[in-house]
Amino acid sequence: MKTTPDACDVAIIGGGAAGLAAAQALGRSRRSVVVIDAGEPRNAPAAGVHNFLTRDGLPPRELLALGRAEAEGYGVRFRDARATATRRDDAGFGIELDDGRQLLSRRIILASGVSDELPEVAGLAAYWGKNALHCPYCHGWEVRDRDIAVLDSAFAVHQALMFRQLSDRVTLFTAPERELDPVEREKLEARGIGIVPREINAVRGNDTHLTHLLFRDGADRAVDALVVMPHFAAGVSALSGVGLEATVHPSGIGTYVVTDETGKTEIPGLWAAGNIRDPMAQVVMAAADGLRVGAMVNADLIQEETDAAVAALRIGAVAEVGSGR
Ligand SMILES: Cc1cc2nc3c(=O)[nH]c(=O)nc-3n(C[C@H](O)[C@H](O)[C@H](O)COP(=O)(O)OP(=O)(O)OC[C@H]3O[C@@H](n4cnc5c(N)ncnc54)[C@H](O)[C@@H]3O)c2cc1C
Structure with missing residues (x-):
């Protein structure tokens, strides 16, 4: 049986600190948001998160459970799955999940972190x-x-x-x-x-x-x-269908996704936040980055909607003149 894909304003791939902070900012801005999360945050092997003010020592998954509950309070939806492939057409992005479901979104924030290759x-x-x-x-x-x-x-x-x-x-x-x-x-x-x-x-x-x-x-x-020093690897295979590639980080620590300072990649509509664009960022920095990128994506959508509203207004005015009213 064929299912109709879910549609949303913003799909966030990765529900770690960066993805959750972006989701909360967008949920509070009344955007429809779906977070796709494979549930393997980078710091999962550690007993506690340190240097996150007010949350020192909290187990990594507990911190994320708190963040998820807050985001859900603003209407953010979650899919416990892995994004496996993405395509793009005029309507936006189509994302395939490993549980067989699909998602349509106007924007994507890639917040999938990095893997530590030991x-x-x-x-x-x-x-x-x-x-x-x-x-x-x-x-x-x-x-x-x-x-x-x-x-x-x-x-x-x-x-x-x-x-x-x-x-x-x-x-x-x-x-x-x-x-x-x-x-x-x-x-x-x-x-x-x-x-x-x-x-x-x-x-x-x-x-x-x-x-x-x-x-x-x-x-x-x-x-x-x-x-030890692992190789920090940015996994981007789920986005290869839209042309995203990982780049060698100038420091030599691994690979990352190149963006401008707002988190925008070279691929229209695709943004990145957290470790995937800054592999050295700690949890609180990844969360701050998610907030910043979420706000930038909201601003980008507002601009698109405002441009469309202005164009519709002008067409309406021209039609009125044309009809002699
Ligand atoms: C062992 C260790 C201990 C650490 N301890 C600390 C610490 O004490 N304090 C601190 O500040 N920092 C710590 N860090 C750094 C911390 O892990 C990162 O700052 C933080 O995880 C970055 O958050 P993120 O949201 O960018 O990525 P992540 O937390 O890695 O989250 C990414 C999420 O995306 C998911 N994902 C990946 N690919 C896909 C896909 N295709 N589809 C769907 N979901 C996907 C992953 O499963 C994961 O849930 C530690 C790192 C390590 C390795």
Whole structure:
């Protein structure tokens, strides 16, 4: 049986902090809004959200449940599904969901975040977001004064210096082929950061926490936390039908979607908010970005509707003159 697609002013792909904040701004502006959400926010592996003023330590999914309930209060509708494909014609966007449903919308806000592709270290994924970490603002305080190892990467020296602010027991384990830049080595030595030329190729731990590093030469070492640098990947396959592509981020941290400062992409009617356009944004920044982009999309719709109303008014005036009234 063929179902009639739902129609709305704005479809938001992704119901994390960015998507929910955009949804709330648009719902409060009396726009019809549908949020499509696959339910896998980036910080889900972490126990709590930190550096979100008034919500410090709240489990990530609880924060989103609160945001969803607020948005629903303004008439925002939710589809617990994944957007898989999008096309565009004169009437707007048609979006296919993985549950077989479809959606028609005048605008899309892509707020689908990024995925963290972890370095190849056996066993690491089980501890990601627990005590396998990347961000001192997300979980640095939780490992203060602990024995912290840093896995080599293009960002490892920076990360070691950041985590040194939290503990005086920080060690950088460098890959065998790595020649540390003398200036970087001097900085690490000046801050009392250990430098050990030994390649970590696996980790092990208990049910909740990583406890040991395993080196390629067969040795191991106990540790309290491991700092790693994932590749931040912006998934845009659901929008490839309208020509959206991800771009390599200038910092080298991964890929993202290029927009102007208002969140508008190069594809007419398609906007982006949150980590997908700013992979470094924390939760509160993603929420702020969602609000900003939601407001910009509302303004864009108001302009379109006003232009249409003015054109209709002029046609009406011309018709009146033509009919001699
Ligand atoms: C381990 C870890 C811990 C972190 N801890 C903190 C912290 O303590 N404090 C902090 O401020 N920041 C933290 N961050 C950063 C935080 O995760 C991001 O700032 C935040 O998730 C960005 O929000 P977002 O809405 O842009 O994306 P997300 O939160 O990732 O939400 C995107 C949503 O879109 C959905 N989605 C993706 N593709 C589709 C699709 N095709 N169709 C439908 N839905 C889709 C996803 O399932 C997800 O629900 C942490 C990050 C990590 C990796």
